[in-house]
Amino acid sequence: MNAILNYLKELFGGIKTLLTGMKVTGYYFVHPKEIITQQYPENRKTLKMFDRFKGEVTMPHDENNQHKCTACGICEINCPNGSIEVISKQVEKADGKTKKELDVYIYKLSMCTFCGICIKVCPQDAITFSQGFEHAVFNKEKLIKTLNKPGSSLKEKVKEVKEVIE
Amino acid sequence: MTFNIYDFTSFNQWIDKTLYDNLPSFWALIIEMTLIGVAFLLFYAVIGLFLVYAERKVCAFIQNRVGPNRVGPYGIFQTIADFIKLLMKEIIPINNADKFLFNLAPFIVIIASFMAIAAIPFGKGLHAIDFNIGIFYVMAVSSLGVVGILLAGWSSNNKYSLIGAMRSGAQIVSYELSVGLSMVTMVILAGSMQLSEIVEAQRNGWFIFTGHIPAFIAFVIFLIASTAETNRGPFDLAEAESELTAGFHTEYSGIKFAFFFLAEYMNMFIVASIAATIFWGGWMPLHIGGWVGFNHAMDFIPPFFWYMGKTLIVIFLMMWFKWTFPRLRIDQLLKLEWKYLLPINLFNIILMALVVLMGWHF
Amino acid sequence: MEDIIINENQIKQEEYIVNMGPQHPSTHGVLRLKISLKGETVEHIEPHCGYIHRGIEKMCERLTYQQIIHLTDRLDYLSAHTNNEAVCLLVENALQIEVPERVKYIRTILDELTRLASHQLWWCAFGMDLGALTTYFYGLRDRELILDIFEETTGARLLQSFNTPGGLMNDIHPNFIKKVKEFIVHFRKKLPEYDELLTGNVILRERTNDIGLLTLEEAISYGVTGPSGRASGFACDVRKHHPYSAYDKVDFKEILYTKGDCFHRYKARVEEMWESMKIIEQLIDNIPEGDYAVKMKPIIKLPEGEYYQRVEAARGEFGVYVLSTGEKYPYRVKFRSPNFSNLSAINKLGAGHKIADLVAIGGSLDLVIPDIDR
Numbered sequence: 079m080n081a082i083l084n085y086l087k088e089l090f091g092g093i094k095t096l097l098t099g100m101k102v103t104g105y106y107f108v109h110p111k112e113i114i115t116q117q118y119p120e121n122r123k124t125l126k127m128f129d130r131f132k133g134e135v136t137m138p139h140d141e142n143n144q145h146k147c148t149a150c151g152i153c154e155i156n157c158p159n160g161s162i163e164v165i166s167k168q169v170e171k172a173d174g175k176t177k178k179e180l181d182v183y184i185y186k187l188s189m190c191t192f193c194g195i196c197i198k199v200c201p202q203d204a205i206t207f208s209q210g211f212e213h214a215v216f217n218k219e220k221l222i223k224t225l226n227k228p229g230s231s232l233k234e235k236v237k238e239v240k241e242v243i244e
Numbered sequence: 245m246t247f248n249i250y251d252f253t254s255f256n257q258w259i260d261k262t263l264y265d266n267l268p269s270f271w272a273l274i275i276e277m278t279l280i281g282v283a284f285l286l287f288y289a290v291i292g293l294f295l296v297y298a299e300r301k302v303c304a305f306i307q308n309r310v311g312p313n314r315v316g317p318y319g320i321f322q323t324i325a326d327f328i329k330l331l332m333k334e335i336i337p338i339n340n341a342d343k344f345l346f347n348l349a350p351f352i353v354i355i356a357s358f359m360a361i362a363a364i365p366f367g368k369g370l371h372a373i374d375f376n377i378g379i380f381y382v383m384a385v386s387s388l389g390v391v392g393i394l395l396a397g398w399s400s401n402n403k404y405s406l407i408g409a410m411r412s413g414a415q416i417v418s419y420e421l422s423v424g425l426s427m428v429t430m431v432i433l434a435g436s437m438q439l440s441e442i443v444e445a446q447r448n449g450w451f452i453f454t455g456h457i458p459a460f461i462a463f464v465i466f467l468i469a470s471t472a473e474t475n476r477g478p479f480d481l482a483e484a485e486s487e488l489t490a491g492f493h494t495e496y497s498g499i500k501f502a503f504f505f506l507a508e509y510m511n512m513f514i515v516a517s518i519a520a521t522i523f524w525g526g527w528m529p530l531h532i533g534g535w536v537g538f539n540h541a542m543d544f545i546p547p548f549f550w551y552m553g554k555t556l557i558v559i560f561l562m563m564w565f566k567w568t569f570p571r572l573r574i575d576q577l578l579k580l581e582w583k584y585l586l587p588i589n590l591f592n593i594i595l596m597a598l599v600v601l602m603g604w605h606f
Numbered sequence: 607m608e609d610i611i612i613n614e615n616q617i618k619q620e621e622y623i624v625n626m627g628p629q630h631p632s633t634h635g636v637l638r639l640k641i642s643l644k645g646e647t648v649e650h651i652e653p654h655c656g657y658i659h660r661g662i663e664k665m666c667e668r669l670t671y672q673q674i675i676h677l678t679d680r681l682d683y684l685s686a687h688t689n690n691e692a693v694c695l696l697v698e699n700a701l702q703i704e705v706p707e708r709v710k711y712i713r714t715i716l717d718e719l720t721r722l723a724s725h726q727l728w729w730c731a732f733g734m735d736l737g738a739l740t741t742y743f744y745g746l747r748d749r750e751l752i753l754d755i756f757e758e759t760t761g762a763r764l765l766q767s768f769n770t771p772g773g774l775m776n777d778i779h780p781n782f783i784k785k786v787k788e789f790i791v792h793f794r795k796k797l798p799e800y801d802e803l804l805t806g807n808v809i810l811r812e813r814t815n816d817i818g819l820l821t822l823e824e825a826i827s828y829g830v831t832g833p834s835g836r837a838s839g840f841a842c843d844v845r846k847h848h849p850y851s852a853y854d855k856v857d858f859k860e861i862l863y864t865k866g867d868c869f870h871r872y873k874a875r876v877e878e879m880w881e882s883m884k885i886i887e888q889l890i891d892n893i894p895e896g897d898y899a900v901k902m903k904p905i906i907k908l909p910e911g912e913y914y915q916r917v918e919a920a921r922g923e924f925g926v927y928v929l930s931t932g933e934k935y936p937y938r939v940k941f942r943s944p945n946f947s948n949l950s951a952i953n954k955l956g957a958g959h960k961i962a963d964l965v966a967i968g969g970s971l972d973l974v975i976p977d978i979d980r
Contacts, residue, residue, distance in 0.1 A: 089584060092808035095806045095807050095808045095811075096807065098802045098803075098806055099568045099804070099806075099807050101802070102802050102803045103306045103567060103740055104564065106305070106306055106308055107302070107306045113308050113309065113310060114308050114747050114750070115309050117310075127757075128754075128761070130757075130759065130760070130761040130776065130779065131761050132762050156670075156672070156673070158673035191767075192761075192762060192767075193675070193676035194761065194775055195672060195673065195676070198770070198775060199904070207761065303739075303740075306740055307740050307744075308743055308747055309743060403624045407624075407643075407646070477737060477739075478738075478809060480737070484737065484962070485631055486632040486734060486735045486736070486737060486965055487961050487962050488961075489631060567740045568738065568740060569737075569807065570733065570737045570738040570804070570809045570813060571737025571813075572809055572812070572813070573812070573963065574646055574960065574962065575960065576809075576812050576813070
């Protein structure tokens with residue numbers, strides 16, 4: 079008799095647990111509001127990434143087409159994957175002195191692991207992360223980017239007390 | 245001749261009579277067979293495409309997703325696009341495979357489901373063939389599909405396929421018993437094996453209501469066992485993608501894979517229609533004995549819609565199972581059959597016999 | 607099939623060799639298990655590693671300590687933050703730098719969020735291994751919220767590289783505390799749903815009970831750590847026994863089970879999610895004010911010697927061994943990855959069970975393949 083009781087208990091207990099599971103899935107079936115899918119690319123216009131999102135390294139230029147990079151090469155040394163290549167040139171200034179200036183800032187997106195060390199170590203805050211994330215291209219060559227715009231120059235240092243980096 | 249959507253009998257007889265009057269009997273027979281064949285082929289394709297779409301949408305909603313929504317409004321043409329893709333895909337030849345059996349297997353699977361669908365009454369007078377042993381016939385032909393699965397697994401020279409096929413063999417041989425016995429339970433109540441007569445017998449109330457407790461138990465057992473028979477989750481051991489990659493159809497590609505895929509959905513449709521027919525009254529509208537006005541109002545809905553509605557509800561139940569439960573292991577699957585379903589089924593037959601004998605049913 | 611080298615002596619006549627992987631849905635990566643079968647029963651399992659070997663330990667020998675951190679992300683990518691922390695703690699301990707309290711608190715909170723995210727992913731993958739595909743989406747749905755928190759503060763969803771020797775890359779985002787609290791409220795409601803859907807389910811119980819038994823002695827001798835080891839009764843929680851960061855300030859329970867079967871490994875992880883939430887709740891309101899990093903020299907040189915630091919990653923004890931010669935590069939780096947040790951027990955666990963059980967065992971060990979091969 080006990081065996082039959084156990085058998086029935088096992089049977090109905092099992093059925094009950096199955097129904098509990100079906101209750102959960104059934105709840106979501108009749109509640110389409112719980113759908114969490116993002117309708118990408120339809121929401122491209124409204125989709126906003128977080129400010130700190132590490133999309134790709136960019137070099138901000140101001141309205142005079144000037145950037146802050148002094149071509150010191152610290153980012154290049156610190157990059158673990160060799161994704162950054164800073165090529166500098168010697169420019170003769172009006173007062174006769176020659177000065178090192180940025181020629182080409184090459185950034186290889188295909189090799190970047192987005193660790194953020196280059197941006198952290200940059201003494202001039204010349205490079206930042208942009209929020210773009212659509213990196214797909216048809217040609218691998220396009221992933222090698224030149225960050226300084228053509229004709230850009232170094233921003234003259236305005237004498238102001240720079241905030242101490244914590 | 246007026247076309248009556250509530251009763252196809254006269255329509256069928258009219259076609260039959262016109263053909264035989266104007267043509268020699270041999271050609272009339274050929275034309276009739278072709279007509280039915282084409283009708284079923286179309287029905288098969290439409291239902292197959294619809295069920296694939298429905299499954300994807302149902303599982304998407306259960307999983308907090310939207311599901312296919314790119315091809316056409318709400319993605320309704322998605323399955324058609326998939327089907328075109330499958331048609332154009334390369335059929336990959338397999339080294340050291342038994343070519344003849346490898347090519348034969350998908351046809352066996354699909355023919356078995358074709359044969360089974362022939363006996364199902366879609367409406368009054370709307371069935372291809374009305375055997376006096378209809379249930380027996382459906383059981384017999386629907387179990388032929390396993391031959392195709394075994395052949396597919398054996399001939400594709402793949403170890404995963406072979407394991408999948410062997411699992412499927414063991415599974416279907418066991419669960420055939422439960423499907424059969426739960427049908428027998430309802431045959432006891434109906435007193436006939438002819439599907440049209442079973443439907444007629446539910447004129448005053450569907451069997452699931454008139455047969456109350458034993459009918460309900462039989463329905464649950466039928467649902468479980470038939471899900472197992474169609475190799476669907478949680479009994480999809482023959483495919484078991486996390487264990488056997490794709491089981492018996494691992495090596496199939498293109499249209500041959502599509503055959504297996506379609507056959508799976510059609511088998512689901514067939515078992516759901518059988519469940520609808522023998523438990524929920526088939527095309528019979530909802531009748532409650534004695535409520536003449538109510539019964540009359542229900543009769544206005546064409547029988548075909550009743551039939552499809554019931555079938556789709558049963559299919560939805562099967563999808564709900566599949567997307568909720570984990571898969572069983574092969575020994576547990578057999579344990580479930582031999583330790584639980586079969587004894588309960590045998591007990592249920594006795595109960596049903598007692599109910600019928602004592603007239604305890606409504 | 608010719609390229610599979612089989613030792614003829616080891617294989618009996620009736621055995622049937624099946625290669626599970628390197629491409630197989632249930633190995634969660636490029637792991638290859640060579641299994642000999644007898645019917646459905648698994649006789650012997652032989653894991654073959656190396657399909658995703660990238661030589662990370664060797665690469666570390668030519669990288670500075672700051673640069674090593676971003677490679678540790680790529681070992682066990684699901685506990686990236688914890689792995690980062692191990693290297694940072696090692697450097698800080700070697701240089702005897704005391705990091706601010708704020709850093710310790712934030713690190714601990716992020717650790718536990720990482721653990722939660724990892725266990726959620728494990729839960730959905732485990733359900734999927736057993737054939738319940740819906741669990742995958744429910745788990746990912748909740749994990750997404752954690753990833754959003756990560757993204758807002760660290761800038762990345764998976765491979766955060768947020769730690770740096772001496773502190774953190776950045777301060778926490780102003781929304782961080784609010785979002786974490788919201789997540790805890792949300793997840794406290796959703797976690798019982800996990801139990802309803804899977805834990806209580808009779809099929810799951812049948813599939814996992816008494817499958818893949820691992821005794822305490824075996825767990826210790828194989829070095830099975832983390833929730834998998836604790837399910838066998840091996841009290842190996844580094845957070846409890848060798849506290850680091852802010853773990854000595856929080857009160858939490860070390861989840862211990864005794865049986866060591868798949869179900870207890872499952873339970874251990876689900877219970878750990880509750881404990882993780884408890885830890886976060888204790889810390890989130892008390893993050894002290896202060897700096898988010900101490901100023902470090904641009905070039906870090908560890909004094910000559912050997913260093914070892916261990917942390918509790920989501921899958922077990924993660925250790926970093928560094929042999930320094932006083933240069934800016936380490937002379938030798940060795941990672942003690944939890945998955946490698948956990949995988950070593952798979953033959954013990956799986957032999958004698960069915961193929962389907964092997965999938966359940968693999969799922970219950972929660973293997974991450976890049977961590978095995980490194």
